[in-house]
Amino acid sequence: MTRCVVGSIELTYGPMSDHALRRTTPQAGPTTTDERESPTAVRLEDVTHEYGSSGGRGRSSEDRTVTALRDVTLEVGAGETVGLEGPSGSGKSTILHAVSGLLVPTAGRIQVLDTADLTSLSDRERTRLRRHHVGIVFQRFHLLPSLSARANVALPLVQAGIDRSTRRQRAESLLEQVGLGDRTDHSPGELSGGERQRVAIARALVTDPDVIVADEPTGELDTATGADVLDLLTDIGRDRTVLVASHDDATLAVADRVVTLRDGRVVDDGR
Amino acid sequence: MAGDDRFETTTAGSRRARWWGVLTVSVVRLWKRATGTKSRRLAATTAAVALTIALLIVVTGIALGLADGATVDRDDADVRVAPAESDSLAAVDGVEKSQLGEANARAERIRNGDGVDHASPVLVEPVALESADGESKRILLVGVVPDDESRTVAGLPTDELESGDPHYADGSYGGPRRGEIVLSAAAADRLEVEAGDELTPGGERLPDGAAPSSTVAAVETAGDGEAETPVALIHLSELQTLSGAADGELADQVLVWGDGAAAESAAADAYPEATVQSVDRTNPASLFEDELAFATSLLALIVGVAICASFVATTMGMTVNEDRRTLAVLESVGFTTRSRLAIVAVSTLLTTVCGALVGVALGAGGIYAVNRIASATIAPGAVAELHPLFVPYAVGVALVAGLVAVPYPLVVAARTSVLTEVGR
Numbered sequence: 001m002t003r004c005v006v007g008s009i010e011l012t013y014g015p016m017s018d019h020a021l022r023r024t025t026p027q028a029g030p031t032t033t034d035e036r037e038s039p040t041a042v043r044l045e046d047v048t049h050e051y052g053s054s055g056g057r058g059r060s061s062e063d064r065t066v067t068a069l070r071d072v073t074l075e076v077g078a079g080e081t082v083g084l085e086g087p088s089g090s091g092k093s094t095i096l097h098a099v100s101g102l103l104v105p106t107a108g109r110i111q112v113l114d115t116a117d118l119t120s121l122s123d124r125e126r127t128r129l130r131r132h133h134v135g136i137v138f139q140r141f142h143l144l145p146s147l148s149a150r151a152n153v154a155l156p157l158v159q160a161g162i163d164r165s166t167r168r169q170r171a172e173s174l175l176e177q178v179g180l181g182d183r184t185d186h187s188p189g190e191l192s193g194g195e196r197q198r199v200a201i202a203r204a205l206v207t208d209p210d211v212i213v214a215d216e217p218t219g220e221l222d223t224a225t226g227a228d229v230l231d232l233l234t235d236i237g238r239d240r241t242v243l244v245a246s247h248d249d250a251t252l253a254v255a256d257r258v259v260t261l262r263d264g265r266v267v268d269d270g271r
Numbered sequence: 272m273a274g275d276d277r278f279e280t281t282t283a284g285s286r287r288a289r290w291w292g293v294l295t296v297s298v299v300r301l302w303k304r305a306t307g308t309k310s311r312r313l314a315a316t317t318a319a320v321a322l323t324i325a326l327l328i329v330v331t332g333i334a335l336g337l338a339d340g341a342t343v344d345r346d347d348a349d350v351r352v353a354p355a356e357s358d359s360l361a362a363v364d365g366v367e368k369s370q371l372g373e374a375n376a377r378a379e380r381i382r383n384g385d386g387v388d389h390a391s392p393v394l395v396e397p398v399a400l401e402s403a404d405g406e407s408k409r410i411l412l413v414g415v416v417p418d419d420e421s422r423t424v425a426g427l428p429t430d431e432l433e434s435g436d437p438h439y440a441d442g443s444y445g446g447p448r449r450g451e452i453v454l455s456a457a458a459a460d461r462l463e464v465e466a467g468d469e470l471t472p473g474g475e476r477l478p479d480g481a482a483p484s485s486t487v488a489a490v491e492t493a494g495d496g497e498a499e500t501p502v503a504l505i506h507l508s509e510l511q512t513l514s515g516a517a518d519g520e521l522a523d524q525v526l527v528w529g530d531g532a533a534a535e536s537a538a539a540d541a542y543p544e545a546t547v548q549s550v551d552r553t554n555p556a557s558l559f560e561d562e563l564a565f566a567t568s569l570l571a572l573i574v575g576v577a578i579c580a581s582f583v584a585t586t587m588g589m590t591v592n593e594d595r596r597t598l599a600v601l602e603s604v605g606f607t608t609r610s611r612l613a614i615v616a617v618s619t620l621l622t623t624v625c626g627a628l629v630g631v632a633l634g635a636g637g638i639y640a641v642n643r644i645a646s647a648t649i650a651p652g653a654v655a656e657l658h659p660l661f662v663p664y665a666v667g668v669a670l671v672a673g674l675v676a677v678p679y680p681l682v683v684a685a686r687t688s689v690l691t692e693v694g695r
Contacts, residue, residue, distance in 0.1 A: 100603070102602075127606075128607075132605075144300070147296070147300065158296055
């Protein structure tokens, strides 16, 4: 076991093993413990979002708009893995972006963990919430090509103000756990698609978030590589809340339940 | 199976580590992009800044040359060796000045030192000269040992004289005389002669029979303003013979050209008792004393900042535009707007500073080229001068230009839509 002290907090790293991404017994402060005990990790209430509107809530717009979500209400329990399925344009990605605070819906309320309504937070507060509590996995990985795998994984910790040696240690530990311990110095251009997605998953996990959102995580991968990535997601999902949007049945099969969307509406919440 | 750790980020971070990390990410990204990938925009920005700064350095160097031309000692040597200030041996102070002995032989030794381009003793004697049809006029004759390079002594170019000093003949003073003399315009006016005329020394100080004539090789402007001194250059040994300084190979000073420290060291070895001084000819403060030079350098500064800022704003704006996806990814992993803009600002300013350093090197090359061209065509010597202060000056100007330019890339960065970029 490796021990590391960050400020007044002692971190314990387990021995290196592939896909060992589950959390140990939570030891964090009272807020985090409360979050763990909360039965609902993500809640959307009557969420409507129109692209192309002027952006402000309650404002009307004469622009041509596309309604991506219509009165979506959804609850995801802590530790639950929920799949989002539906045809293109059905609102899957919009839900993930709204949960991660990358967009503010035109109407409705979104609550992540026990925070205030996400739509009432400032940009800065939503960025902070995302940094500490939400990890995002994109279909196209979106790694920074000029940084090494380790630096890509450690990136969220830079903004969190974690010192360099702890960043490196944490990033190397996660890369080890996703099976890329020997690729830490490689740039994304030197990695295969599956390896890049593993790096992206390690980056999403580096701040130890409570919620992971994954948008078509296997969309760019072949079947075998996709299966490896799904193993990782399954591992992650054992004690985190995971929302995964996909067209792919194999990907959706890792979910505890699958929510079906059509034209921005929930037609089946999978319960 | 061992579990993952709990990692707390909400309380563990420090502001200092964050900003240091943001700076590191900016520098590493820039370095990797500059060395490992094909970022033409980055190269374009650096090249644009480098060329602008090079132009600024060359123009400022010429302005400095203009300014210094009126105020410097009228030679372009790097080191001067003069007799040490000491108690005069003369009974009446000031009657006879101290001189350097064995000047020809020791200058030869200095000349052979590493890093020394040339060394020449300089003997200054007022001598009465007369033309074929004129009366005798007193002129300040300056004896030098010229070489193939264009050098300036007493404000006159030495390369108008034949290279070498054959009359010296290893101290025998029996070699052939060149019989050449280079007159300043004032001296030519006073003697009423022009190039090709004969001049004969005369007057009470000449030894009997030592009155060989010299031919005016050239008439040059001595460059010391309207009150130009009537001065003339001739070969050292010929003046030594003429003035009686051949015994003891006397000279008033020895001028050394070459690398400052090496020349100084070689001169000190040859003359341990004498005063050896490095010449700091280029004094940037002189720019403020010369109106034309000041106006030229000020104009170069304003144009330089304006052009540099325009180039940086345009090219860095394009670079940031290409880099929108990276900025979107940074936002998606929790980088605040301030941190993302800091990365853009650091990248912009760092690129500008790198361009400035390349520009200084190019500018130094430009000054060398200008001097070569000027020497070969219109000027007797260097017209532009380089000074170590040009390095911080260039970096400072580039930073100012970068600061003027930085709002544009920042606006481009701030307008990046994370959903548009990560959704692609």
